[in-house]
Amino acid sequence: TQRINILGAPVDAVTVAAAVARVSELIARGGTHQVVTLNPEYLYRAQREPDLLAIAREASLVTADGVGIVWAASVHGYSLPERVTGIDLLVALCDRAAAEGWRVFFLGGQPGVAAAAASRLKAEYPGLMIAGEHHGYFTADEEAMVLEKIKAAAPQLLFVGLGAPKQERWIYKYRQQLGNVVAMGVGGSFDVLSG
Numbered sequence: 001t002q003r004i005n006i007l008g009a010p011v012d013a014v015t016v017a018a019a020v021a022r023v024s025e026l027i028a029r030g031g032t033h034q035v036v037t038l039n040p041e042y043l044y045r046a047q048r049e050p051d052l053l054a055i056a057r058e059a060s061l062v063t064a065d066g067v068g069i070v071w072a073a074s075v076h077g078y079s080l081p082e083r084v085t086g087i088d089l090l091v092a093l094c095d096r097a098a099a100e101g102w103r104v105f106f107l108g109g110q111p112g113v114a115a116a117a118a119s120r121l122k123a124e125y126p127g128l129m130i131a132g133e134h135h136g137y138f139t140a141d142e143e144a145m146v147l148e149k150i151k152a153a154a155p156q157l158l159f160v161g162l163g164a165p166k167q168e169r170w171i172y173k174y175r176q177q178l179g180n181v182v183a184m185g186v187g188g189s190f191d192v193l194s195g
């Protein structure tokens with residue numbers, strides 16, 4: 001895949017289908033991988049908060065989450081195939097996970113929301129293996145417990161809905177403690193899916 005650069009951030013020229021194929025390769029390879037769906041707001045903040053650029057640069061996959069990103073790429077003479085949002089990729093990955101037997105963990109949202117989103121997805125994709133879920137309002141004291149819960153659940157996919165860029169920072173900070181997993185921030189997707 002072609003990786004282009006927009007305002008210091010990498011963006012991979014992928015469709016939703018190509019992003020799913022890439023995640024499949026990452027799972028097969030093993031290790032911890034971060035996926036960033038880069039939206040204009042993230043890119044804007046990253047100009048002043050360089051850790052956000054570093055997170056995007058180290059990510060195994062960065063998608064263009066917004067027509068603004070696709071447009072900015074075109075201004076620089078690059079063509080991105082389509083917008084790939086967190087929720088689109090989440091749903092497409094759950095579809096694939098159901099077929100592959102990948103275990104999926106949902107972290108984030110108000111208590112009950114991740115669980116409701118997970119059961120909606122399970123209804124849509126019956127083979128989906130829900131490894132676990134946890135709400136996104138844990139305290140600093142509960143952080144270790146949450147990490148332990150994820151590790152014990154041993155998911156291949158971890159969806160983190162804490163809002164951007166908190167979720168990207170969280171995944172990055174704890175990447176060494178998450179085990180073999182592909183982790184991706186999904187913003188308010190659980191709210192959308194549970195409602």
Ligand code: UDP
Binds near residue numbers: 163
């Ligand atoms: N959230 C959370 N913990 C927090 C802050 C936010 O779990 O400490 C959740 C919140 O309940 C919502 C999501 O993160 O489900 C943020 O959604 P929003 O649409 O604001 O995020 P965006 O899509 O803009 O990244």
